[in-house]
Amino acid sequence: KEESKLDLISRCIRPFPDFPSEGILFRDICPIMKSPAALTAVIDLFEQHVLECHPVVDLIVGIDARGFLFGPLLAQRLGVGFVMVRKKGKLPGPTVSVAYTLEYGTAEAEVQEDSVSPGQKVILIDDLLATGGTLFAACELMKKLLAEVLGCLVVVSLKDLSGADKLKPHTVFPLIQY
Numbered sequence: 001k002e003e004s005k006l007d008l009i010s011r012c013i014r015p016f017p018d019f020p021s022e023g024i025l026f027r028d029i030c031p032i033m034k035s036p037a038a039l040t041a042v043i044d045l046f047e048q049h050v051l052e053c054h055p056v057v058d059l060i061v062g063i064d065a066r067g068f069l070f071g072p073l074l075a076q077r078l079g080v081g082f083v084m085v086r087k088k089g090k091l092p093g094p095t096v097s098v099a100y101t102l103e104y105g106t107a108e109a110e111v112q113e114d115s116v117s118p119g120q121k122v123i124l125i126d127d128l129l130a131t132g133g134t135l136f137a138a139c140e141l142m143k144k145l146l147a148e149v150l151g152c153l154v155v156v157s158l159k160d161l162s163g164a165d166k167l168k169p170h171t172v173f174p175l176i177q178y
């Protein structure tokens with residue numbers, strides 16, 4: 001049964017060579033969003049993992065922008081709140097920020113200072129793990145706020161880019177690996 005959920009999801013991920021720049025094989029998750037069954041399967045598998053491995057969680061923290069597609073749905077399932085890590089300059093009020101590099105560029109991530117309280121247990125979520133630069137930056141932001149990162153969830157992980165190594169000791173739970 002679970003294998004079929006993974007099949008359903010993997011059939012909704014399309015490769016686009018040389019996007020957004022030459023040499024990058026872009027894994028497009030847009031078809032997941034067009035398929036209610038595939039999107040439900042993603043949230044089902046994340047929910048199951050969290051209930052099994054992290055039964056006590058305070059907040060789901062999603063990464064701008066594609067982490068926002070899955071994070072709120074999972075948070076609602078779990079009955080917990082959702083927090084946004086955004087690209088710099090988008091969040092009002094006091095924030096903390098950190099610069100990072102990703103597979104095809106550089107960026108700066110930001111979170112509101114009062115979004116997570118010291119000691120709160122959080123799970124980070126994004127659509128895809130490549131070099132790990134983005135999720136590493138999000139972990140740094142959580143560290144600044146004295147939050148406890150229980151783990152990271154991604155729909156897709158690109159093995160060759162070793163993002164999971166960069167995130168150690170934090171764990172990554174991917175649904176699909178390439």
Ligand code: PRP
Pocket residue numbers: 063064065066067101102103104107126127128129130131132133134135163
């Ligand atoms: C993509 C993806 C991840 C990140 C992964 O985001 O959604 O957040 O890259 O790459 P990394 O592991 O090498 O850091 P992008 O910055 O393109 O933003 P978007 O979600 O707004 O399209």
Ligand code: ADE
Pocket residue numbers: 024025026027028102103104128130131158
């Ligand atoms: N973010 C970073 N690398 C990516 C890739 N290869 N496909 C989709 N999103 C990405």
